[in-house]
Each structure stands twice: as structure tokens, then as C-alpha cells.
Amino acid sequence: MGLRGDILIGVKEKLKTGCAATDSRGALREGGSYEWRMMIQSLLLSAQAQKKPVMLHMDAMNCNENGAHFDGVKILEE
Structure with a gap:
């Protein structure tokens, strides 16, 4: 967890993006409500466990x- 309860997501x-x-x-980073963070965390862990690729959407202007x-x-489906 990052500052203020942000979820920090790493990619390989x-x-x-223009964001250093x-x-x-x-x-x-994701700093929404607790419910939103838990839903995102659940989706990412589920995809990882199933070895499914994901597409992440980000706002690089909000850096x-x-x-x-x-x-x-x-x-994503393979």
C-alpha cells in the first residue's frame, strides 16, 4: 500500500506515458474508496491466478x- 491507502500496481x-x-x-496508483480498491485488487489477483493478460487503463496526466x-x-481473453 502506498500513501493514503493507495494501491500501487507494478507492470513488467x-x-x-510521460509520467516519470x-x-x-x-x-x-489507485486511491479510490476502500470498496473500489478491494474490487480492483480482487480482479487483478484473479487474473494473475488464472494467468490471464489484462489491459490497464490509466490517466498519465494525473501523475x-x-x-x-x-x-x-x-x-483479456487469450
């Missing part, structure tokens, strides 16, 4: 030292 791919923290560390703001996730 090299990103070029996201580009250098592959970090995204701070923890990374670009994470807006959502889509679990």
Missing part, C-alpha cells in the same frame, strides 16, 4: 511521485 512492460514514476518504475492514476482494468 516498459511504459512511455510510471515510466521509470512501471508503477500505477505524482507514486505514478500515473489507475482508472480501471479489463481482463
Whole structure:
């Protein structure tokens, strides 16, 4: 967990978003309500357990030292 209960999400791919923290560390942050954070965490862990790829949606214009703001996730079919 990051500051103020943010979820920090790391990605393996090299990103070029214009947000320094996201580009250098592959970090995204999500600081919504507790319910929203738990739902996102559940979706990501479920996809990881099933080895399914995901598409992460982010707002690179909303950037701070923890990374670009994470807006959502889509679990992709292989």
C-alpha cells in the first residue's frame, strides 16, 4: 500500500506515458474508496491466478511521485 491507502500496481512492460514514476518504475496508483480498491485488487489477483493478460487503463496526466492514476482494468481473453 502506498500513501493514503493507495494501491500501487507494478507492470513488467516498459511504459512511455510521460509520467516519470510510471515510466521509470512501471508503477500505477489507485486511491479510490476502500470498496473500489478491494474490487480492483480482487480482479487483478484473479487474473494473475488464472494467468490471464489484462489491459490497464490509466490517466498519465494525473501523475505524482507514486505514478500515473489507475482508472480501471479489463481482463483479456487469450
